[in-house]
Amino acid sequence: MLTGLLLIPFSVSTGVSAARKVERFAKPPAGFTGNPSALEQRVLDISTPSGPDYGRHLSKAEVDQYLRPTHEVWNTAVAWLPRTVLSLPTGPRPATGCHYREDATGVTLTRTLTYSIPDDVAHAIQLVHPLSSLWTSARRGSHGKLTSSTHFQPGNKVSERQATPASCPAPTSNLASPVCFMDLYGIPVIPATESSNKIAVTSYSDQWAKHSDLEACIPSAIPTGHHETYNIYEELLLGGSNPQDQPAGFEATMDIQAVMGIATNVSTSLVSIGNDTQENWALETAMYFAEMPDDELPGVVSTSWGSEETSLPLAERICNVYMQLGARGVSMLFCSGDGGVEGFYPKPGCTDFTPTFPSSCPYVTSSAVPGFGTSLRPERSSAQDAAVSAYLAVLPANHTSRGHFNESGRAYPDVSAQSLWLALVQNGQSVPGGGTSQSTPIVAAVVGLLNDRLIAAGRSNLGLLNPWLYSDAATAWNDVRSGSNNGCGTAGFSASIGSGWDPVTGLGTPNFLALLNVLGLS
Template sequence: MMHNWLSTPLFLAALCFSLCAHSTPYSIKERHPVPDGWDLLRRAPLHGKIKLHIGLKQGRFHELERHLIEVSDPSHNRYGQYLTADEVNDLIAPSKDTLSLVQEWIEECGIGAHKIVFSIASDWITLDLSIGDAERLLQTEYSEFWHAESKTLAVRASEWSLPEHLHSHVESVQPTSSFFHAAGLAAKIDFPRSLYVDKEEGAGNPDIKDLNQLAETLSGELSESLDLDDLPSDLKASQACNTSAVTPLCIRALYGTLTYEAQAPDQNAMAIVNYGGEFNNRSDIDLFLKAFRPDAARAGAAFTFQEDNIAGAINQQTPATASQLSEKMGREGNLDAQALLGIAFPTAMISYSIGGEAPAFEPDKYTPTNTNEPFLTWLHHALAQKELPQVISTSYGDIEQTVPYTYAKRVCEGFAQLGARGVTVIFGAGDSGVGKDGYCRSNNGSDSYEFLTSFPASCPYGTSVGATRNIEPEEVAHNERNGFVSGGGFSRYFPRPAYQNAHGVVSSYLSRLGDNTYTGLYNREGRAYPDVATQGYRRVIVWNGEKFLVDGTSASAPTFAAVIALVNDALIAEGKPVLGFLNPWLYQKGFEAFTDVTKGSNKGCGTDGYFAAAGWDPASGFGTPWFPRLKELALERKFRSQRPWYWPYL
């Protein structure tokens, strides 16, 4: 029987391409290698569905960045004068030329104008298309890729093209070559999402016979020896802490928030973001608060925090299924919520949940995966809101090199927009030191040996938080039994920002490290992280009705966010602007409120990694916060009470 070559995928693709003619030829806009761990399954079915996000060149992002730095710099007379949503949108809106040329391109490819959905600032276009239409638009081929360890299916194209006259107008199209998936590779590579130490892993450890019993005993000891509703003002961390199981009481005593009473909880909010099917189980949170923050439990804090479910997400409250329990689903979400409420109650909390497939999704040849990009989906939603929480913590991330630069850049610029509006954005610094042994290779085709960097911790428009362990003194967190090591390093995508260069703290550390140490393994000119650190070792959580101990910067990020939320509370009560984008103030003055961490290193990639040292270092940043001093310095900030008449054209 003669083969019908007219029905082959390559012919169909060629036919599709021929129907999308333009006055200028197509050329490749971006090519990105398939990361390790992803296996090609098959050509994606042309009739499958895909949601394309097209990032247009923003009109005046450099002006937005200037505004961001000026309103975040305590030495500037515009400090604290944050932009409104409308002002931000006006600055980043694409030019009329960009909008008309891109819309013309889409329509010439046979895609109706009714399918074009613009973001609130018109800098992103969303198109719900068949895979065949997407291939015609981008002159590419989509395939299905499978990641066995995380059980994740992705529909991706390793390269894509545009008409040459559009290369300067379109900055990013996703999903294409990006294999970024916060709930997938992060678990494989043990970057921020991963949590460590469950009962099985700890059973053989001589000082932890039964983690659940240890946490139960600790809870009982605290309730018998201390009245958690009437704590002494002079309670020391040495009295409140058991470093085998770290509780909110320990954190509050260690960082000085224990006796602070919130004054403006109705005007202040903090938030967490759930990706990859994670959820915040209210019953588990209530059990946690009853044990470790009874005043919050009596107030019903576990049942009154706000949910914002996006792109079909569900913040699941029914019991976890056997499959979810095997994947430890909900453990990350519970940790984030319990860390925030355990420290910063009664500050209002918002939980954002982002839609997407669960890690246990089984692929079907004719059923493509949900291809929503998680950070992008959340940013589109958040930036469209007129009101936002003052601090947002994200405990998820991926290896920077697995995210194409154009996509990482646009996501990072989205965080800059949040900062310009007065939002403090916080990320975990990663959980594998400078890179997990066996994975420290470039994916650019050279396979060169190098340290790995975590994204979005490497974004210069957020504050990155490392992990510590022990007290008196604290040290860089690690756990030999499970491979956890607090992350840190230097971005290969983003240059070192001015706030790090201005005061020489990074260059000073590099001088101590030496020019010949780790030559070629890292980018000496890159954005350095973490900025700060908090406890991230053996943190007590409640998951599936039981107490567990976990390690990770996933614990450190919401802990620091909770401390910042309380500083914001004090500022709001005094009628002053909240902290907003933290880093310019942090590197100029705020660092004085941090306890230096000088012990330990973030080893990885077969090396000792970066050592902790006096001052800033890429293992612990400036160290851990002392809330009384942090609040004092924040309240001392000087700013104009009103905007000048010529705002915002400064």
């Protein structure tokens, strides 16, 4: 099956316009998937702690062996694709296309209502995008929407420490330094040591961070003697930018300062993706990382952006790329969304819960406070089935959420982190962070620090996290027993029902020392 075919529409005027020539390739281009089922099993073997192949990640060359379509599929597709310049007829446009406007963002997409593929070719093509698929724009996680009633409550912790650390501010304060979060989760203020350990933070919609803000934030946030050096790199993708003479964006500022304030001395890159990728943001970014050489690939990718799972074939295609990255030892982390059960933004009058993407992909780890969704996919992974089934078993049969979500689908969030109020410096001013956007880079920083310890011990990155999270590490998270996420005219879900995983905070918040112990690193 040829699963990487992208047919890109072009602007058509009322006159004659030339299409782009389709070139012949000597071999399948990157992203074409030949045997995803075999790769899926290999990824599970690599990521399951009880298996003999745990931690034996693949190289790019090894992953590529799984991605080659059969010669029959490749030849069929190439023989069908036109190899000459096409001329379009003059006159009015045929009534086969429409403009669609996304109400939440105002973004307009041009799509065709129908397209056709010859019967002798259809078996070789899984996805044609974006001719008829509608995909919501990238949206960032929320911030500034939580009340002080949830201020730094530690919940039921695995560790002995129950009180709010002295490094955290009083309930009347809105600012907490990274040290507060490190104390909350038992993270020692010890800089990372491994140069091969890397974290990437992605940013969209013309969001960037200023070096001067980072230089002002990090020294004031970390105790003396632990911030002598920090490494940040910039990567610009598809029209992305990072102008230092322009105001910094809030999202990029918070994400990069949260990661670097906690994962001290871990090499961090800010990947700025341009507006050219508004409708293809997830696919373009996933392929960017998938094409990286092994020695440049980060061990963790943190993304506080997402969209809604409106096109399952496209979501599955992108999810397959996340699977490839997991095979190579990359932990992909995403926020679960702003609207809880309503998706990435509130939907007054909704009846069914809206899954968000990429959180709905089983090959990424979803972080939230609060959030919940289940994918449109028919089945969830075996890794999380026991944890999710245990929650559903104690959810009352007459609960108002029943019937509004796919009870057999991938469930999220997987984990969570504190979402009030990280002290930031944006455009030279002290401002508070917060929300689901804040939780994701905090968890990414924790994973980055765990990777640093693993590499120092001669071991591999954690890679795909979820099989480990729901097995060996399931009890190494602070079980949060309060919170809810009502929506769509229902009570949503509550973290107070049962123990362990719940649809509001996942497995809970990090307990760094317990996680080290699980990894045999304490």
